[in-house]
Amino acid sequence: MAVRVGLALGAVVLALGWGAAAGAQSVAVTGLDGKTVQLASTDLAALPHQPVTLQLEGGKSEACEGVPLSLILARVGAPQGKALRGPEMADVVEVGAADGYRVALALAETDPVMRGDKIFLADRCGGAALGAGEGPFRLIVVGDGRPARSARQVTSISVRRLPPG
Numbered sequence: 461m462a463v464r465v466g467l468a469l470g471a472v473v474l475a476l477g478w479g480a481a482a483g484a485q486s487v488a489v490t491g492l493d494g495k496t497v498q499l500a501s502t503d504l505a506a507l508p509h510q511p512v513t514l515q516l517e518g519g520k521s522e523a524c525e526g527v528p529l530s531l532i533l534a535r536v537g538a539p540q541g542k543a544l545r546g547p548e549m550a551d552v553v554e555v556g557a558a559d560g561y562r563v564a565l566a567l568a569e570t571d572p573v574m575r576g577d578k579i580f581l582a583d584r585c586g587g588a589a590l591g592a593g594e595g596p597f598r599l600i601v602v603g604d605g606r607p608a609r610s611a612r613q614v615t616s617i618s619v620r621r622l623p624p625g
């Protein structure tokens with residue numbers, strides 16, 4: 461009896477732990493209209509990836525794989541290509557991390573037509589899924605000479621219009 465209760469409790473604790481971990485493994489993507497879509501690790505894994513080099517400090521680099529940010533922003537209807545004009549030129553993308561770190565990008569920087577895909581959300585480096593301290597998602601901005609914009613543990617991606625004036 462005691463063993464059964466113990467086993468049942470253990471199963472509940474395991475399930476709760478698993479649920480919490482699974483809950484943490486998603487990124488909240490919000491469009492200009494304020495609507496948010498949660499992308500789980502599995503959703504991200506299903507999107508097309510490209511090889512991308514993460515340039516670290518001291519001349520070190522890591523071979524990663526990531527999803528172009530443009531594909532993720534398309535999920536929340538961010539204007540792209542010819543739709544990215546006029547007032548949309550004041551649209552920014554705020555990338556938030558678990559420790560409160562924030563990175564601002566211009567939406568135009570993420571546009572595949574304007575710049576070609578240069579900004580990625582990586583979920584694998586060195587042939588493996590990113591560990592807890594770095595992942596599960598890390599921003600990579602190709603061409604940055606310092607990795608200061610390469611936010612680790614990305615939890616949110618939001619498109620916003622800069623206020624007038």
Ligand SMILES: Nc1nc2c(c(=O)[nH]1)N[C@H]1C(S)=C(S)[C@@H](COP(=O)(O)O)O[C@H]1N2
Nearest residue numbers: 516557558559561607608609610611612613
């Ligand atoms: N979430 C988060 N990401 C971050 C930072 C941070 O403080 N928090 N620091 C940035 C800075 S300033 C640098 S130089 C790189 C360092 O990357 P590394 O820890 O993989 O060497 O991470 C960037 N990403």
Ligand SMILES: [Mo]
Nearest residue numbers: 517606607608
């Ligand atoms: Mo840094």
